[in-house]
Amino acid sequence: MIHNIRVKVNGEWVEACVPSHRRLLDFLREDLDLIGAKEGCGGGECGACTVLVNGEPINACLMLAVEADGADVLTVEGLGDADGLDPVQEAFVENSALQCGYCIPGMIMSAKALLVRNPSPTREEVVEAISGNLCRCTGYARIVDAIMQAAEAARAAESSKVGGE
Amino acid sequence: MAAKTSYIGAGVVRNDAREKVTGTARYAGDLKFDRMLYAKLLRSKYAHARLVRVDASKAAKLPGVKAVVTGKDFPYRMGLYLVDRTPYAVDKVRYYGEPVAGVAAISPEIAEEALSLIEVEYEELPPVLDVLEAIKPESPLVHPNLHEYEHVPAIFPVPHTNISNHFKIRKGDVEKGFAEADLIVEDTYYVPQIQHSPLEPHAAIALYDREGKLTIWASSQSPFAMRKILSQSLKWPMHKIRVIGPYVGGGFGGKAGLNVEATLVPLAMKARGYPMKLVCTREEEFRDTFVRQGMWCRLKTGVKRNGRITAQEFEMYWDGGAYTEYGVNVTRAAGYSSAGVYDIPNMKTDSYCVYTNKPVGGPLRGFGHGENHWAIEQHMDQIAHRLGMDPVEFRMINLQREGSTNATGQVLHNVGIGKCLEETARLIGWTKVTGPGKIEPGTKKVRAKGIACMTKAPAMPNDAASTAIVKLNDDGTVVLNISAQELGQGAFTVLAQICAEELGVRYEDIRIYPVDTDHGAYEWQTVASRITYSCGRAVMEAARDAKRQLIDHASRYFGVPAEDVDVVDGEVFVKSNPSRRVPVGTLALGATLPDFSGYGGPVVGRGKFIPEGIVAMDAETGQSPKPVANWTYGAQAVEIELDLETGRIDVKKVAAVYDAGRVINPVTATSQVEGGVVQGLSIGLFEEMKFDERGKLLNPSYVDYKIATAAEIPEMLVGFVEVPQEDGPYGARGIGEHVMVPTPPAIANALFHAVGVRVKRLPMTSENVYWALRQK
Amino acid sequence: MLLPFDYVRARSREEAVDLALRAGAGGRFLAGGTDLLVRIHDRQLRPKVVIDLKGIEGMQAINSCDGEGLVVGAATPLNRLIRDELVRSRYGLLAEAAHTVGSVQIRNRASLGGNISNASPAADTAPALLLYEAEILTWGPSGGRKILIGEFFKGPGATALGEGEFVFKVRLPILKERSFGVYLKLGRTRAVDLAIVSVAALALEGGEVRLALGAVAPTPIRVREAEAILRNRKDKEAIKEAAAAARRLAAPISDIRASREYRLEMTEVLTARAIEQALAGLAARAR
Numbered sequence A: 001m002i003h004n005i006r007v008k009v010n011g012e013w014v015e016a017c018v019p020s021h022r023r024l025l026d027f028l029r030e031d032l033d034l035i036g037a038k039e040g041c042g043g044g045e046c047g048a049c050t051v052l053v054n055g056e057p058i059n060a061c062l063m064l065a066v067e068a069d070g071a072d073v074l075t076v077e078g079l080g081d082a083d084g085l086d087p088v089q090e091a092f093v094e095n096s097a098l099q100c101g102y103c104i105p106g107m108i109m110s111a112k113a114l115l116v117r118n119p120s121p122t123r124e125e126v127v128e129a130i131s132g133n134l135c136r137c138t139g140y141a142r143i144v145d146a147i148m149q150a151a152e153a154a155r156a157a158e159s160s161k162v163g164g165e
Numbered sequence B: 001m002a003a004k005t006s007y008i009g010a011g012v013v014r015n016d017a018r019e020k021v022t023g024t025a026r027y028a029g030d031l032k033f034d035r036m037l038y039a040k041l042l043r044s045k046y047a048h049a050r051l052v053r054v055d056a057s058k059a060a061k062l063p064g065v066k067a068v069v070t071g072k073d074f075p076y077r078m079g080l081y082l083v084d085r086t087p088y089a090v091d092k093v094r095y096y097g098e099p100v101a102g103v104a105a106i107s108p109e110i111a112e113e114a115l116s117l118i119e120v121e122y123e124e125l126p127p128v129l130d131v132l133e134a135i136k137p138e139s140p141l142v143h144p145n146l147h148e149y150e151h152v153p154a155i156f157p158v159p160h161t162n163i164s165n166h167f168k169i170r171k172g173d174v175e176k177g178f179a180e181a182d183l184i185v186e187d188t189y190y191v192p193q194i195q196h197s198p199l200e201p202h203a204a205i206a207l208y209d210r211e212g213k214l215t216i217w218a219s220s221q222s223p224f225a226m227r228k229i230l231s232q233s234l235k236w237p238m239h240k241i242r243v244i245g246p247y248v249g250g251g252f253g254g255k256a257g258l259n260v261e262a263t264l265v266p267l268a269m270k271a272r273g274y275p276m277k278l279v280c281t282r283e284e285e286f287r288d289t290f291v292r293q294g295m296w297c298r299l300k301t302g303v304k305r306n307g308r309i310t311a312q313e314f315e316m317y318w319d320g321g322a323y324t325e326y327g328v329n330v331t332r333a334a335g336y337s338s339a340g341v342y343d344i345p346n347m348k349t350d351s352y353c354v355y356t357n358k359p360v361g362g363p364l365r366g367f368g369h370g371e372n373h374w375a376i377e378q379h380m381d382q383i384a385h386r387l388g389m390d391p392v393e394f395r396m397i398n399l400q401r402e403g404s405t406n407a408t409g410q411v412l413h414n415v416g417i418g419k420c421l422e423e424t425a426r427l428i429g430w431t432k433v434t435g436p437g438k439i440e441p442g443t444k445k446v447r448a449k450g451i452a453c454m455t456k457a458p459a460m461p462n463d464a465a466s467t468a469i470v471k472l473n474d475d476g477t478v479v480l481n482i483s484a485q486e487l488g489q490g491a492f493t494v495l496a497q498i499c500a501e502e503l504g505v506r507y508e509d510i511r512i513y514p515v516d517t518d519h520g521a522y523e524w525q526t527v528a529s530r531i532t533y534s535c536g537r538a539v540m541e542a543a544r545d546a547k548r549q550l551i552d553h554a555s556r557y558f559g560v561p562a563e564d565v566d567v568v569d570g571e572v573f574v575k576s577n578p579s580r581r582v583p584v585g586t587l588a589l590g591a592t593l594p595d596f597s598g599y600g601g602p603v604v605g606r607g608k609f610i611p612e613g614i615v616a617m618d619a620e621t622g623q624s625p626k627p628v629a630n631w632t633y634g635a636q637a638v639e640i641e642l643d644l645e646t647g648r649i650d651v652k653k654v655a656a657v658y659d660a661g662r663v664i665n666p667v668t669a670t671s672q673v674e675g676g677v678v679q680g681l682s683i684g685l686f687e688e689m690k691f692d693e694r695g696k697l698l699n700p701s702y703v704d705y706k707i708a709t710a711a712e713i714p715e716m717l718v719g720f721v722e723v724p725q726e727d728g729p730y731g732a733r734g735i736g737e738h739v740m741v742p743t744p745p746a747i748a749n750a751l752f753h754a755v756g757v758r759v760k761r762l763p764m765t766s767e768n769v770y771w772a773l774r775q776k
Numbered sequence C: 001m002l003l004p005f006d007y008v009r010a011r012s013r014e015e016a017v018d019l020a021l022r023a024g025a026g027g028r029f030l031a032g033g034t035d036l037l038v039r040i041h042d043r044q045l046r047p048k049v050v051i052d053l054k055g056i057e058g059m060q061a062i063n064s065c066d067g068e069g070l071v072v073g074a075a076t077p078l079n080r081l082i083r084d085e086l087v088r089s090r091y092g093l094l095a096e097a098a099h100t101v102g103s104v105q106i107r108n109r110a111s112l113g114g115n116i117s118n119a120s121p122a123a124d125t126a127p128a129l130l131l132y133e134a135e136i137l138t139w140g141p142s143g144g145r146k147i148l149i150g151e152f153f154k155g156p157g158a159t160a161l162g163e164g165e166f167v168f169k170v171r172l173p174i175l176k177e178r179s180f181g182v183y184l185k186l187g188r189t190r191a192v193d194l195a196i197v198s199v200a201a202l203a204l205e206g207g208e209v210r211l212a213l214g215a216v217a218p219t220p221i222r223v224r225e226a227e228a229i230l231r232n233r234k235d236k237e238a239i240k241e242a243a244a245a246a247r248r249l250a251a252p253i254s255d256i257r258a259s260r261e262y263r264l265e266m267t268e269v270l271t272a273r274a275i276e277q278a279l280a281g282l283a284a285r286a287r
């Protein structure tokens, strides 16, 4: 069965025909060539496929493309802008919070969602937010540091904005 | 002018970071080509069975299917050290999961449907699943034709047995050594098969084009080795095979040598002109790519009352799985490092690689050392305990030091383990062990510390070489052509740092591109923690060569002697008159002299490295004055909290200190250690491949093969010792594998110090620990 | 990659039932998909039709009805449940238990209805629902009906749902007394793992202590015999006895996650701990 769907992907509406069994992950990677989200397990365990749907992180391997009809989907490619990286990405770079990088797009999307919901997380909250994102390389410590730093940077930017006005 | 700041020892930002945080970095599975087909494999449902009939004719007729192969179509044996493996099972299957047939089709759905149309008739044979059974004379043979297989000279198969390698150490006189001992301690230890489990599953794309050239894009640590194995096996000239290596999403040894790529070759040859992609499912990744071999061992040590070790006898039986083409070398490496970090005058070691009907054993970060150190480092604590000595004090007495010999009889110099151990003890706050840990008030929990040491050398053939080519562009940027793989370890970053340092350009101006065997500089493999050491030396030499050329150009350009010219931060200048300067780009393609004539030509630096002076070990005794390129030492200590009622171990703190010789980048080096510690912790507490009685893997998924999540991480205190490596770049030596070796035995030792209970088989799951506590 | 099936989004309860009846054995309801799609991916299931329940009105709503307690749409994602103020304040044990399910990503999709319809003995929300004495409001070929949670689970993977019937809502009756709940889950890793053993304890101000176990019997079970021991005594000895009773009532199996024997031992350990913590929590709350 084929479905016509309309999905807002990284800010742009996309119309497409997808078969029922197409996963959101395949739709992004194969149909839209957005290869940032990775498939690490296909079973919801590794988090490498994490993207935001209506602002919430989900496993794109466990959602059908047709279920995303009408939704707002954000992938790692949608972060930052022409001028530069998103503060979360920036913090990952500065902290060398990555090695092979395969888990990183998913990790960053989980971090992004956390900071939108909770701009001042504790270390424990950061750990919880990324505990569904497996990383075999880094030992996670730097990733947690980076997210804490991104939160701090965002707060600093926010307060300087307030002060300047 | 400003003093030049060195890139060596600088924590520069990784040069692959931006690409990786933006999702731009491409891995093999991200690549796509026009007309691309999707390959899938039909895998054995038996661990050991004769293939009576494989009929793929119906699959071949399914619309959309472009190629179908079975073992009979392609009976070529392949292997890195022992040529024992065919891409598809030919006459019999040797493990549950072995490829029996392959299909390439225009969609993955069709490929999978085609698989279901392939008919296979098996005649089940008794599976050989236990390594100790497999060595018995009456055991069924996994490879009855072992005696016919080719192998490298350093490997010693025992014909008509399941033993594919028997490595021996005979040093001194063990009988005499045990006779001199006041105490003899003997015990057995076990580690199960485990999986590397990189987050990126193996992926490859193969194309056999109209010209008869085979191109493979692969998630591989070993593009050149892959080319070599294929060329030898197929008897094709090397230029007919091209391997391209995009970023690798984690390797840990599992992507070394030739892997799933081999199964694509015959399919590609049948569907000429079609690129085809194979991506392992997580289930395949767990079961059908290299795993770490299991190992059962017996260790016996004699010791004097004063703590000095007099003799050691070590027998290791490796559960090598169905094919041991790579695994044989693991068992050899674990054999020649069987003294660990200790100076033991009399030694007898027998390391047997044994075939079983289990998944294929191969290299995994640590290459046999996580396994043998699981035994050695617990054993040392056990001896210390029996002698009533503190574990650190006992180790200090026996550590290898200046002038000591190791298992191979090699006389050692500049040994850093003493410093590592001291520093580790300091970082964790080691206090003399005096009886069991104290129960935390108001809880059922005990805290305790444990410590373990390690050493490892790169296990590689003596011609494992590196090359580097440095090309200057006329915009001043630099192309560093090397074929080391960026697996996440930070190779590209560190090699760019070395290049920038030597050439006098900015680190940011150095570009490294994906490996391509057609025009890339030669590199043996990205394994053995050897890239910084070996490729680093080649880069150093190539950059120096390029700099010499630049200076030569500049000397003519400025009309000053070469000694009066230097290159710093991308500028060439006259030392005696620094206002005379030009960007390196100006002289990159040669110098234009005042009379407008040209001089020199484009700068291309070349460098190469091969570790020299390595002497093959004696076949009977394993003795050699220099058996390996170098030894890296390190130590780790842990503090655990044990829940006495559930058996759960929480690792609270880990201190880790390694002798890196010279730390080129403290950030990437520390990051390696942290990653290694957590992987070690994960192996220590959770990881085990479990099989049913017929050899089927029961936990080929993250649901039941647990690896550490972010919630498990301990506080990590990382330190480095720098005892320079003579032939390493700036004194550097490798640490990539070493960093996860001592974590499990350190945890086990902490457990003993907590409650006097020893768990001698991995993993230390809550349940395993619980029953050990109860048995006490 | 998944193998082909048809997806239909039901717009009403009636349509969902109709679709399910027509699809017969080839039909499957879909809520969050965190279980269903995994099974399809692993080739354990190959449905012909997947019927999405999320479009049905009320399936994702949380409503408090005065005097009736709280009614949760069966397709409500667990994270919405956990973040809901009413759930947190009045049914804290359920929020706590739901919080242990999978990861953030999983909980953004995984639903309460899916968790119980799966009927896994280890379903993390089940012990809490048992202790709150939830009512399962279903919709099926003959309309709506109510199943007490205690009668809902029939065995591993088996529920009291009939053909074409699905869980529409879950009603949590009002608890008149002050209470404090504790959910202890023993997994292998500290995050994203299924329970080897789980124990829920709910201490009520009136003196009752309710206890339920997960992963140690063919279904999640409430252990009233153990509860009875604590009716009038809450001393160390009574807690010990109750824990021992819980162990006696458990009937676990050995599987890849743990042996039967270990599960039994842990049932006792965790039950004692859960009771202690629940009583201490209630006492602190009363202060």
Ligand SMILES: Cc1cc2nc3c(=O)[nH]c(=O)nc-3n(C[C@H](O)[C@H](O)[C@H](O)COP(=O)(O)OP(=O)(O)OC[C@H]3O[C@@H](n4cnc5c(N)ncnc54)[C@H](O)[C@@H]3O)c2cc1C
Pocket: A043, A044, A045, C028, C029, C030, C031, C032, C033, C034, C035, C036, C037, C038, C053, C074, C075, C100, C101, C102, C103, C106, C109, C110, C111, C112, C113, C114, C115, C116, C117, C118, C122, C123, C124, C125, C161, C165, C166, C167, C168, C192, C193, C194, C195
């Ligand atoms: C990585 C991962 C971790 C997990 N961890 C946990 C955990 O820690 N604890 C735990 O308990 N579970 C866990 N699960 C299992 C699963 O996420 C939960 O059981 C979840 O609550 C299922 O809800 P769902 O909405 O996703 O169900 P779905 O997958 O949509 O459905 C599950 C089953 O129930 C049926 N169904 C769904 N809704 C209804 C309904 N309203 N009426 C009738 N039938 C229905 C479906 O047909 C299907 O058979 C985990 C799963 C994954 C992938």
Ligand code: FES
Pocket: A038, A039, A040, A041, A042, A043, A044, A045, A046, A047, A048, A049, A050, A059, A060, A061, A062
């Ligand atoms: S690929 Fe989706 S969670 Fe692993």
Ligand code: FES
Pocket: A098, A099, A100, A101, A102, A103, A104, A134, A135, A136, A137, A138, B199, B249, B250, B488
């Ligand atoms: S960086 Fe390799 S998996 Fe996280």
